[in-house]
Amino acid sequence: xxxxxxxxxxxxxxxLVKPKSxxxxxxxxxxxxxxxxxxxxxxxxxxxxxxxIADEAGxxxxxxHYYFRSKENxxxxxxxxxxxxxxxxxxxxxxxxxxxxxxxMVFIDNYIDLIAANPYVPQFIINEINRxxxxxxxxxxxxxxxxxxxxSMFLNEVQSNISSKIDPRHIVVSLLGMLIFPFAGRPLxxxxxxxxxxxxxxxxxxERKEIVKNMILKFIEG
Amino acid sequence: xxxxxxxxxxxxxxxLVKPKSxxxxxxxxxxxxxxxxxxxxxxxxxxxxxxxIADEAGxxxxxxHYYFRSKENxxxxxxxxxxxxxxxxxxxxxxxxxxxxxxxMVFIDNYIDLIAANPYVPQFIINEINRxxxxxxxxxxxxxxxxxxxxSMFLNEVQSNISSKIDPRHIVVSLLGMLIFPFAGRPLxxxxxxxxxxxxxxxxxxERKEIVKNMILKFIEG
DNA sequence: CAATAATTTAACCAAAAAGTTAATCTTTTT
DNA sequence: AAAAAGATTAACTTTTTGGTTAAATTATTG
Numbered sequence: 043x044x045x046x047x048x049x050x051x052x053x054x055x056x057x058l059v060k061p062k063s064x065x066x067x068x069x070x071x072x073x074x075x076x077x078x079x080x081x082x083x084x085x086x087x088x089x090x091x092x093x094x095i096a097d098e099a100g101x102x103x104x105x106x107h108y109y110f111r112s113k114e115n116x117x118x119x120x121x122x123x124x125x126x127x128x129x130x131x132x133x134x135x136x137x138x139x140x141x142x143x144x145x146x147m148v149f150i151d152n153y154i155d156l157i158a159a160n161p162y163v164p165q166f167i168i169n170e171i172n173r174x175x176x177x178x179x180x181x182x183x184x185x186x187x188x189x190x191x192x193x194s195m196f197l198n199e200v201q202s203n204i205s206s207k208i209d210p211r212h213i214v215v216s217l218l219g220m221l222i223f224p225f226a227g228r229p230l231x232x233x234x235x236x237x238x239x240x241x242x243x244x245x246x247x248x249e250r251k252e253i254v255k256n257m258i259l260k261f262i263e264g
Numbered sequence: 265x266x267x268x269x270x271x272x273x274x275x276x277x278x279x280l281v282k283p284k285s286x287x288x289x290x291x292x293x294x295x296x297x298x299x300x301x302x303x304x305x306x307x308x309x310x311x312x313x314x315x316x317i318a319d320e321a322g323x324x325x326x327x328x329h330y331y332f333r334s335k336e337n338x339x340x341x342x343x344x345x346x347x348x349x350x351x352x353x354x355x356x357x358x359x360x361x362x363x364x365x366x367x368x369m370v371f372i373d374n375y376i377d378l379i380a381a382n383p384y385v386p387q388f389i390i391n392e393i394n395r396x397x398x399x400x401x402x403x404x405x406x407x408x409x410x411x412x413x414x415x416s417m418f419l420n421e422v423q424s425n426i427s428s429k430i431d432p433r434h435i436v437v438s439l440l441g442m443l444i445f446p447f448a449g450r451p452l453x454x455x456x457x458x459x460x461x462x463x464x465x466x467x468x469x470x471e472r473k474e475i476v477k478n479m480i481l482k483f484i485e486g
Numbered sequence: 487c488a489a490t491a492a493t494t495t496a497a498c499c500a501a502a503a504a505g506t507t508a509a510t511c512t513t514t515t516t
Numbered sequence: 517a518a519a520a521a522g523a524t525t526a527a528c529t530t531t532t533t534g535g536t537t538a539a540a541t542t543a544t545t546g
Binding site: 086088089165167168169171172173175178179182208209211212214215216218219220221222223224226227228229230231233235236246249250253254256257260261 | 307308310311387389390391393394395397400401404430431433434436437438440441442443444445446448449451452453455457458468471472475476478479482483
Binding site: 333335 | 532533534
């Protein structure tokens with residue numbers, strides 16, 4: 043399959059958060075930023091500690107306050123970045139000129155690859171928006187993300203190309219649920235249904251590409 | 265529909281957490297327990313403050329330590345309770361003697377009602393297990409919950425009654441994703457796709473009963 | 487009722503965590 | 517090279533938060 047080759051080639055492009063690299067060519071501010079991203083995504087705003095972020099970045103805690111005035115500040119910068127990057131990545135997968143149905147299939151493949159490379163991001167975003175829903179408003183204004191466009195765009199296409207009278211929002215929500223839940227609920231699901239076998243669960247996640255495509259198609263085409 | 269009548273009649277039975285009641289007939293310990301449940305579910309272990317729980321319970325912070333030695337202790341008691349209650353409720357919906365397919369349909373209806381009455385519970389459980397996966401092990405041993413039974417039970421039935429060669433775990437995960445995600449992602453979804461209209465979103469959630477049943481059936485029956 | 491036990495409170499303590507500062511080291515500018 | 521600006525550190529302060537205690541109040545029991 044050509045597509046899976048493309049997936050492999052571009053796998054690291056999907057990574058929103060750089061893994062800690064030993065080559066120290068990035069600036070101090072960048073190092074703080076990256077460390078903060080990793081810690082915040084893993085532990086959330088409330089669970090993260092400034093000291094921990096400083097340690098992760100390999101430097102003094104005071105520097106975090108030197109570059110970003112407060113934890114709140116640092117978090118907001120990081121969150122805004124992750125949020126907009128994530129949504130623009132998602133939107134990016136929809137900009138080819140193939141049929142609507144094909145586009146939907148490519149979307150599912152890419153979305154699973156994207157989350158596989160950033161398994162904590164969707165849950166992180168959902169949690170933080172639950173914690174402080176006001177953030178979402180400013181996020182949508184400041185970042186050019188316009189996340190509502192992401193799926194309504196092609197779902198209008200799907201809607202018109204395929205005979206289906208279902209509210210497209212039900213399809214979006216079902217689709218996202220099927221894609222995100224196996225990642226968000228991994229520790230639970232992996233233990234209960236997979237005897238905590240990491241490799242088997244990883245395979246399971248990749249199998250989902252075909253499963254979800256199949257499921258959505260059957261539903262849309264009746 | 266008879267079923268919706270039953271749903272209305274038993275609506276409050278689904279509620280795992282009592283809303284704060286003005287009638288003060290419950291014991292101090294119970295009041296603390298209930299307040300802790302509400303706060304922990306809303307803010308999580310890390311986000312919750314002992315003072316906040318004391319305020320919610322309408323009493324002194326020292327009392328929380330008098331009845332439960334530590335925050336950790338209080339949290340574990342509450343979490344264990346919520347976890348096992350939730351899973352036993354879920355399992356409870358599967359104990360009628362109707363066909364496997366019918367059982368699946370009833371399950372979907374009941375599950376949505378259950379989460380509608382406890383919208384934060386699934387995400388809370390997932391988050392806390394992510395934070396401390398060790399908890400899950402002890403939870404499964406101590407509480408008689410055995411959550412793995414919940415769906416494998418009837419999915420074996422479904423599997424044998426209906427011709428379908430799909431790994432039932434894919435069906436479980438898809439199903440749970442479709443059911444849980446609209447609740448977990450509510451603030452995000454409601455804002456992006458529903459102009460923050462609470463009533464419309466509530467209706468959307470109830471519509472999902474038919475949508476999800478439809479979707480699962482189409483998938484299983486091919 | 488008196489004594490004893492259980493409950494409740496206000497005030498306090500210690501540890502953790504965010505945030506600050508002044509002094510030092512490094513780089514850039516003149 | 518001297519001065520200035522920028523980056524970095526160690527040590528410190530403040531605030532938050534979980535936890536304690538001793539005294540007061542209430543309930544229970546002999």
